[in-house]
Amino acid sequence: MSVTLKTRQVGDVTIVDAAGRITLGEGSSALRDTIRDLTSKGSKKIMLNLGEISYIDSSGIGELVSSFTTVANAGGSLKLLNLTKRVQDLLQITKLYTVFEVFDDEAAALKSFS
Amino acid sequence: MVGSSSQVLSLDFRWCANILSGFARARDWAASNELNMGSFDRGSVVALDTFLESSLESVDQAEEKVSTIALSIGFPEEEVFRLGMAVREAMVNAVVHGNRYSANKRVHFVIGRSERAIEIKISDEGIGFHPEAQPDPTAQENLLRQSGRGIMLIRAFVDEFVVQPGQPGGTEVILRKVLPLEDS
Numbered sequence: 001m002s003v004t005l006k007t008r009q010v011g012d013v014t015i016v017d018a019a020g021r022i023t024l025g026e027g028s029s030a031l032r033d034t035i036r037d038l039t040s041k042g043s044k045k046i047m048l049n050l051g052e053i054s055y056i057d058s059s060g061i062g063e064l065v066s067s068f069t070t071v072a073n074a075g076g077s078l079k080l081l082n083l084t085k086r087v088q089d090l091l092q093i094t095k096l097y098t099v100f101e102v103f104d105d106e107a108a109a110l111k112s113f114s
Numbered sequence: 115m116v117g118s119s120s121q122v123l124s125l126d127f128r129w130c131a132n133i134l135s136g137f138a139r140a141r142d143w144a145a146s147n148e149l150n151m152g153s154f155d156r157g158s159v160v161a162l163d164t165f166l167e168s169s170l171e172s173v174d175q176a177e178e179k180v181s182t183i184a185l186s187i188g189f190p191e192e193e194v195f196r197l198g199m200a201v202r203e204a205m206v207n208a209v210v211h212g213n214r215y216s217a218n219k220r221v222h223f224v225i226g227r228s229e230r231a232i233e234i235k236i237s238d239e240g241i242g243f244h245p246e247a248q249p250d251p252t253a254q255e256n257l258l259r260q261s262g263r264g265i266m267l268i269r270a271f272v273d274e275f276v277v278q279p280g281q282p283g284g285t286e287v288i289l290r291k292v293l294p295l296e297d298s
Contacts, residue, residue, distance in 0.1 A: 024173075058267055
């Protein structure tokens with residue numbers, strides 16, 4: 001099983017609802033393509049909802065970082081929403097909690113963009 | 115009668131030589147296998163010894179096999195998940211960085227098990243690897259690097275992790291995880 005990515009718009013914030021596995025191969029490349037597509041179309045406020053992500057490996061984490069950088073270089077910001085305990089642990093181990101803004105409430109996350 | 119005795123003795127000697135030769139072959143095989151087990155604990159028995167293709171499918175297979183055996187030993191689900199993840203990272207290193215997806219190179223994959231531990235040995239046919247030369251992915255200047263976190267995750271998820279030159283070449287890694295003691 002790879003990853004499914006669905007986008008929705010709430011005001012000027014683009015929410016990407018991800019489900020499945022973000023691992024080396026299809027999953028990580030799908031995320032990369034989606035973020036690049038959004039930034040090329042001018043999206044500057046992107047929230048990545050990882051509530052349904054069951055598995056992410058170091059390549060997947062690398063793509064999160066790459067996505068963060070891509071959006072930042074385009075003058076925007078990418079934030080994370082609804083991390084599972086496993087993904088939280090990974091971000092703690094990799095010290096990436098100091099890089100990403102993480103939320104467990106969508107309303108609060110949306111408000112943070114304004 | 116002397117001739118008959120000589121023939122009997124000759125036959126006995128040949129028979130003995132064959133037996134001794136067999137013992138020698140068995141001894142050499144045992145020593146070879148012990149060497150091949152690397153630093154596996156002496157209490158471990160080999161649960162799986164196979165060669166895998168250098169592909170992402172092999173990464174999935176390896177993770178699945180380890181998870182199955184770890185569950186049978188009695189590892190809790192969360193520890194099985196962490197171990198599976200560590201094996202996945204090690205396999206990706208072997209397939210992607212060691213063997214570079216080459217169809218001509220394989221990954222030697224061995225699982226050893228004991229009553230309370232599981233050991234996994236993964237060997238590639240690459241040019242070798244020096245973990246001490248890898249930059250620290252948690253250093254501030256490296257946090258936004260896209261890659262380089264695999265080894266760190268392996269170390270976080272297993273109890274022992276060894277990286278050593280493979281035989282005859284490449285890199286060999288050994289991951290070992292011990293069943294956690296039950297809370298008293």
